[in-house]
Amino acid sequence: MTPAPHTVAELFSLHGRTAVVTGASSGLGARFATVLASAGATVYAAARRLEKLKRIADEDPRIHPVGCDVSQEADRVRLMETALDESGRIDVLVNNAGAPGAVHAADESADDFADVLAVNLVAPFHLARLLTEVPPSGSGRSRSVVNVSSVLGLVSGAPLGGAAYAASKAGLVGLTRELAGQWGATGVRVNALAPGWFRSEMTEGLFADERSRRWVERGTMLGRGGEQGELDGALLYLASDASSYCTGHVLTVDGGWTAR
Ligand SMILES: NC(=O)c1ccc[n+]([C@@H]2O[C@H](COP(=O)([O-])OP(=O)(O)OC[C@H]3O[C@@H](n4cnc5c(N)ncnc54)[C@H](OP(=O)(O)O)[C@@H]3O)[C@@H](O)[C@H]2O)c1
Numbered sequence: 001m002t003p004a005p006h007t008v009a010e011l012f013s014l015h016g017r018t019a020v021v022t023g024a025s026s027g028l029g030a031r032f033a034t035v036l037a038s039a040g041a042t043v044y045a046a047a048r049r050l051e052k053l054k055r056i057a058d059e060d061p062r063i064h065p066v067g068c069d070v071s072q073e074a075d076r077v078r079l080m081e082t083a084l085d086e087s088g089r090i091d092v093l094v095n096n097a098g099a100p101g102a103v104h105a106a107d108e109s110a111d112d113f114a115d116v117l118a119v120n121l122v123a124p125f126h127l128a129r130l131l132t133e134v135p136p137s138g139s140g141r142s143r144s145v146v147n148v149s150s151v152l153g154l155v156s157g158a159p160l161g162g163a164a165y166a167a168s169k170a171g172l173v174g175l176t177r178e179l180a181g182q183w184g185a186t187g188v189r190v191n192a193l194a195p196g197w198f199r200s201e202m203t204e205g206l207f208a209d210e211r212s213r214r215w216v217e218r219g220t221m222l223g224r225g226g227e228q229g230e231l232d233g234a235l236l237y238l239a240s241d242a243s244s245y246c247t248g249h250v251l252t253v254d255g256g257w258t259a260r
Pocket residue numbers: 022023024025026027028029046047048049050068069070071096097098099119148149150151194195196197198199200201202203
């Protein structure tokens with residue numbers, strides 16, 4: 001699928017496109033929903049905490065909140081149907097919802113492990129499958145799946161990682177490459193974003209604790225955690241036509257954490 005000629009200003013524009021962002025009630029996902037909307041997209045922002053989503057949607061009329069537990073198949077189907085029925089298209093899927101799981105494998109039962117995989121790996125797979133069932137918009141532009149993995153899917157985070165979390169995020173990398181290979185010819189691009197350490201509800205304790213915060217700073221070449229906004233460019237790149245010839249790629253934005 002060859003993209004139409006564009007100006008530089010159009011390269012990152014999402015005007016006229018529809019995006020679905022999971023895990024949009026807080027942290028990175030809330031920011032992603034806002035960034036995609038500010039690039040012009042109509043955004044369906046999904047998570048379990050509807051009140052939080054509504055507050056984010058109050059800031060931008062292009063953001064539409066959808067209550068959704070991504071571990072539930074019926075919720076996933078309803079989310080994609082809502083976006084398609086209301087906007088007539090889905091161009092971008094950001095699989096961002098994530099569950100941390102236990103830090104220590106010894107504290108994690110097999111059921112706990114499976115619960116983390118249901119959110120972090122099974123849901124992204126199924127939502128991406130549902131995207132492929134949406135008829136293409138006819139614009140000739142590729143559609144984009146952005147799977148939010150983690151540096152912990154690439155390297156061990158011990159002692160502060162998590163077995164199910166690392167397995168799910170590494171699985172997301174394999175899933176990204178496999179789906180990219182299977183769907184490239186159909187005009188669906190599949191890439192992964194692998195952030196380093198960013199402040200959010202999930203990492204609140206880590207940044208609040210001086211020892212672990214210093215551990216992050218020591219292991220990061222830039223000597224600090226990521227700031228709000230430092231994933232915006234990478235997300236927009238993967239979501240937009242700027243990355244029209246990019247698929248099966250894992251884009252790390254980690255201040256150098258994995259470069260050592
Ligand atoms: N922060 C980092 O340093 C970092 C680094 C690498 C990767 N990541 C990844 O980035 C993503 C966002 O994490 P975050 O750091 O922004 O943490 P966060 O603030 O805790 O956000 C997690 C989001 O996932 C949603 N979520 C969790 N379980 C869900 C479920 N069953 N159904 C629907 N939504 C669910 C939560 O919404 P509800 O509770 O309202 O459902 C929330 O919006 C995750 O995939 C995480 O693994 C984060």
